[in-house]
Amino acid sequence: MQKKRTLLSLCLLSMGFGAFVMKAVDDRAITAAVVKEAEKLLGLEFTAAEADSMRGELLSKRQSYERMRKVELSNDVAPALYFNPLPPNFVFESQTLPFKVAPAGKVKLPDNRDELAWYSVRELAELLRSRQLTSVELTRFFLERLKKYDVHLHCVVTLTETLALQQAAQADAEIKAGKYRGLLHGIPYGAKDLLAQKGYPTTWGSTAYKDQQFAYTATVIERLEKAGAVLCAKLTLGELAMGDVWFGGKTRNPWNLNRGSSGSSAGSASAVAAGLLPFAIGSETLGSIVSPSSECGTTGLRPSFGRVPRTGAMTLSWSMDKLGPLARTVEDCAIVFNAIQGPDQKDYTIMKAPFNYDGTQTSLKGLKIGYLPTAFDRNYPTKTQDSLTLATLRSLGAELVPMQLPEYPVSDMALLLTVEGASAFDDLTTSNRDDLLVQQHKNAWPNYFRASRFVPAVEYLRANRLRTKLIAAMQEKIKGLDVYLTPAFGNPNLTLTNLTGHPCVVLPNGFRSEQGVQRPTSITFMGSLFGEAKLLQVAKAYQQATNWHRQHPKLSYNHD
Numbered sequence: 001m002q003k004k005r006t007l008l009s010l011c012l013l014s015m016g017f018g019a020f021v022m023k024a025v026d027d028r029a030i031t032a033a034v035v036k037e038a039e040k041l042l043g044l045e046f047t048a049a050e051a052d053s054m055r056g057e058l059l060s061k062r063q064s065y066e067r068m069r070k071v072e073l074s075n076d077v078a079p080a081l082y083f084n085p086l087p088p089n090f091v092f093e094s095q096t097l098p099f100k101v102a103p104a105g106k107v108k109l110p111d112n113r114d115e116l117a118w119y120s121v122r123e124l125a126e127l128l129r130s131r132q133l134t135s136v137e138l139t140r141f142f143l144e145r146l147k148k149y150d151v152h153l154h155c156v157v158t159l160t161e162t163l164a165l166q167q168a169a170q171a172d173a174e175i176k177a178g179k180y181r182g183l184l185h186g187i188p189y190g191a192k193d194l195l196a197q198k199g200y201p202t203t204w205g206s207t208a209y210k211d212q213q214f215a216y217t218a219t220v221i222e223r224l225e226k227a228g229a230v231l232c233a234k235l236t237l238g239e240l241a242m243g244d245v246w247f248g249g250k251t252r253n254p255w256n257l258n259r260g261s262s263g264s265s266a267g268s269a270s271a272v273a274a275g276l277l278p279f280a281i282g283s284e285t286l287g288s289i290v291s292p293s294s295e296c297g298t299t300g301l302r303p304s305f306g307r308v309p310r311t312g313a314m315t316l317s318w319s320m321d322k323l324g325p326l327a328r329t330v331e332d333c334a335i336v337f338n339a340i341q342g343p344d345q346k347d348y349t350i351m352k353a354p355f356n357y358d359g360t361q362t363s364l365k366g367l368k369i370g371y372l373p374t375a376f377d378r379n380y381p382t383k384t385q386d387s388l389t390l391a392t393l394r395s396l397g398a399e400l401v402p403m404q405l406p407e408y409p410v411s412d413m414a415l416l417l418t419v420e421g422a423s424a425f426d427d428l429t430t431s432n433r434d435d436l437l438v439q440q441h442k443n444a445w446p447n448y449f450r451a452s453r454f455v456p457a458v459e460y461l462r463a464n465r466l467r468t469k470l471i472a473a474m475q476e477k478i479k480g481l482d483v484y485l486t487p488a489f490g491n492p493n494l495t496l497t498n499l500t501g502h503p504c505v506v507l508p509n510g511f512r513s514e515q516g517v518q519r520p521t522s523i524t525f526m527g528s529l530f531g532e533a534k535l536l537q538v539a540k541a542y543q544q545a546t547n548w549h550r551q552h553p554k555l556s557y558n559h560d
Helices: 002-013 031-044 047-069 113-118 121-129 135-153 162-176 219-226 268-272 290-296 331-339 382-396 417-426 426-430 445-452 457-477 493-500 530-544
Strands: 158-161 188-194 230-235 258-261 279-283 301-303 322-327 368-369 400-402 483-487 506-515 518-525
Touching: 031 047, 047 158, 047 230, 113 135, 113 158, 113 162, 121 135, 121 162, 121 331, 121 400, 135 162, 135 230, 135 268, 135 506, 162 322, 188 219, 188 268, 188 483, 219 279, 219 331, 230 268, 230 506, 258 322, 268 279, 268 290, 268 322, 268 518, 290 301, 301 331, 301 530, 322 331, 331 506, 382 426, 382 457, 382 506, 382 530, 417 426, 417 445, 417 457, 426 445, 457 493, 483 530, 493 518, 506 530, 518 530
Parallel strands: 188 230, 188 279, 368 400, 368 483
Antiparallel strands: 158 230, 279 322, 301 322, 301 506, 483 518, 506 518
16 A cells, blocks of 8 residues: 555656655655656556656655745736637737617616616616616616526625615616716626625635635726626536536526526526626636526637736636626627726736627628538537527528638547646645545536646646647638637537637527427637627627527526
8 A cells, every 4th residue: 555655656757747646655765666667657668767857856856846835826827828819810800999889779677677687788877878777776686687587596605785775776877877887787686606706705605715805906896896787696606617517506597496507607507597687708728608698598709819808817828718798688788798808917818809799780691601511510519409590590691611620639638637736725635635526527617627737747738839730721711801710519619719719609599398498509609819899790700690599497496
């Protein structure tokens, strides 16, 4: 048993990432036999003489690891290497144009106030601007819905009621005085609980951090406050941004309480879909906006990597994490994105780029929209709904162009996420506090973080070098296209584009029956890097031609 512990410790040393702090390890000798055992994990083979020669260097590295571990590193400390998603010769748009939304039309306060739950941000903004409704009234309305339905949905970690009512009262006073800040002024919203809000817990969905508070507020929340938005709740996320299970249970899909809401932006999607909030902020590293939006029938925007500052947000992967809105409509996502995007001089990966969205442009005539025949032609559960989406786009005047994705081992390259996550949460593993996490099975974070210590630094860098080639290849594949279309799941696109940093909009495109219960289906529109304006305009044109985003769950379980 002692020998096995020593072998485990030395296997890690041979790979350049350091070793576990093992319990009760007395024999720490690095022998040639230990090196020979460790090489099996690498898929390499060294001669006995080569293994013997390495012993001194491996011992020296182990001592270096131990000294470096004595320096405290919190989750917010980024590596000195920053991921840049731009391909060679990439050029930003040269002009920055005014942000334009479509006219609101005539919006009236409904006779049945409960219908406000399904109004878009754009519609609610018009009610507030025209002073048919106050922000305090609207905020109380959504706070009551959060309290009433969270019993069933488990989508709220912390209500920020006191803060919300203060912000709403301030919004009302400003609007009354003619100091209207814009379309988010007085609009309630929720934030995924990996975003810091001073004065409130930021739990990251984990027992290990459930009492954690920060003395600062995340940039995204600060920017929404500046726009006049009203923070009503910190919403659930799957523990440390995986899935929909957190320390308070499983967040539910409001269409079917027997299903989870997916994750990791679990509470954001559930709350918006259930009409508990008009919009929410989520995050995506590898599907955490796309998946819950698909499950719950919300419209979600995953921006380009480098668009929205992550300052004050939990880090899972420095090179893949992205923040974005989940809402009722594409234009709602555009409104929120416009408020939160752009450099903050703290997150050094964020670039200054124009966002020239024009919501008055609704024609698709002459646009070239790519699609993946290999993905759409196969048999899969949402084939009917997706085929109708393609037909709708053709009927709107778009030219559909078949395309293929670059062929790279993207599922293998996804080790970048788990390695960076293992580093971001290194303290959990080395202190054995990973035992506090709710899920402990082989596909849960504790196991992934432990196993990621066996990934050689050389292979991590190889994956990043392949990523450089993938980015360039992707640029060639989408050249000449305005956007392209893909099913949300069942093909390499989701992993590939999270590695390259491309933006997407996922939105409802129908329903399918499962065991007699209707559940939403979704489609994904993909854009060029920093091409959110065109992406959102195309997705909006499709959404306006359908009515799926105006369907909502009946919430009959409120009588249980």
